[in-house]
Amino acid sequence: MTISQSYAEVISMQHTGAGSWMKYLMYKSPATYRHCVRVALLAEIVVPYLPIDEKEHAAFIRGCFLHDVGKTKVPNDILHKKERLNDWEWSVLRKHPVYGEEILRNQSFYDENILQLVRFHHERYDGTGYPEGRKGEQIPLFARACSVIDALDSMLSMRPYKKPLTASEAYRELERHRNTQFDAVIVDLVLELPEHEIGHYFSGI
Numbered sequence: 001m002t003i004s005q006s007y008a009e010v011i012s013m014q015h016t017g018a019g020s021w022m023k024y025l026m027y028k029s030p031a032t033y034r035h036c037v038r039v040a041l042l043a044e045i046v047v048p049y050l051p052i053d054e055k056e057h058a059a060f061i062r063g064c065f066l067h068d069v070g071k072t073k074v075p076n077d078i079l080h081k082k083e084r085l086n087d088w089e090w091s092v093l094r095k096h097p098v099y100g101e102e103i104l105r106n107q108s109f110y111d112e113n114i115l116q117l118v119r120f121h122h123e124r125y126d127g128t129g130y131p132e133g134r135k136g137e138q139i140p141l142f143a144r145a146c147s148v149i150d151a152l153d154s155m156l157s158m159r160p161y162k163k164p165l166t167a168s169e170a171y172r173e174l175e176r177h178r179n180t181q182f183d184a185v186i187v188d189l190v191l192e193l194p195e196h197e198i199g200h201y202f203s204g205i
Contacts, residue, residue, distance in 0.1 A: 006058055010040045010065045017107035018066060025072050029079050032071050035153060040065035041204055042149040045197050049189050050145055056113065063117035064146050070100025070118070094130050097122055117142040121150060124181045144183040148174065148190055151182070167202065 013019035026033040043064035047057045071079060074096055078089045085093060101119040109115065120134060120143035127135030139147075155170040165173065171191055178184035 004044060006061055007041060007044050009058060010061055011037075013062060013065065018069070018104055018109050021069050021072055021103055021107070022066065025069060028072060028076065031157075032068055032079070035157060036065050036068050038153045038157075038201070038204065039067060039146070039150050042153060042201050043146070045193065045201060046145065046149060046190060049193070050141070052141065059111055059113050060117070060142055060145070063111075063114035063142055064149065066100070066104065066114065067118055067121050067146055067150060068096065068100065069103055070096035070098065072103070073099040094122070098131050113140070113142050116140040117146050119143070121146045123147070125183050126180045129181075139183075145186050148182050148186045152190065 014023050022033065022036070025036070040061055043061045047060050050060065052060065071093075074093055078085065078092055081089065097119050101115050104115055104118060117140065119131070120139050123129035123132065123134045123139045123143060124147075125136060125139070125144070127133050152170055152174060155165045155173060156167065158164050174182065174187045174191065178187045
């Protein structure tokens with residue numbers, strides 16, 4: 001699945017403190033780890049089109065790779081449950097962005113853009129997300145962008161309680177949630193990606 005040096009550098013993070021947590025995630029929940037890898041691949045495809053400096057590209061890709069590191073602290077019976085979660089289980093799972101930020105800070109991981117991406121990637125553009133209920137541009141750009149590609153990969157992936165959507169179905173869902181769950185600007189950017197570039201992702205899955 002590697003398509004460039006930047007993507008290879010993401011995987012090499014396994015030799016760092018933060019990377020050791022991702023290696024643990026790989027053993028604890030292989031499906032979650034593979035999701036993180038695919039989101040990093042999508043991030044590399046998307047990042048040239050984001051309104052950020054080129055020197056920030058690698059940080060965005062790394063942040064997308066690390067976005068679910070907090071799930072290492074979610075109990076396995078919740079993380080691997082095949083039925084829909086009950087309210088209490090869902091409240092535990094919703095803590096994983098905060099857990100993730102805590103893990104990285106405890107590893108002396110000081111890239112603030114990545115820390116904010118990990119903490120806020122489940123905030124919603126309309127303010128109904130978690131953990132803080134931020135809305136609009138109160139949500140950092142890195143987190144708003146990760147939210148869209150995280151959701152896209154989730155919709156296209158097999159889950160214990162649902163079948164994956166087709167690409168056209170997933171795109172329609174992104175469009176349907178413009179300016180509610182997602183930043184419309186980011187959604188439009190993803191929907192307009194050149195076919196030959198997004199094809200790298202689809203060939204990987």
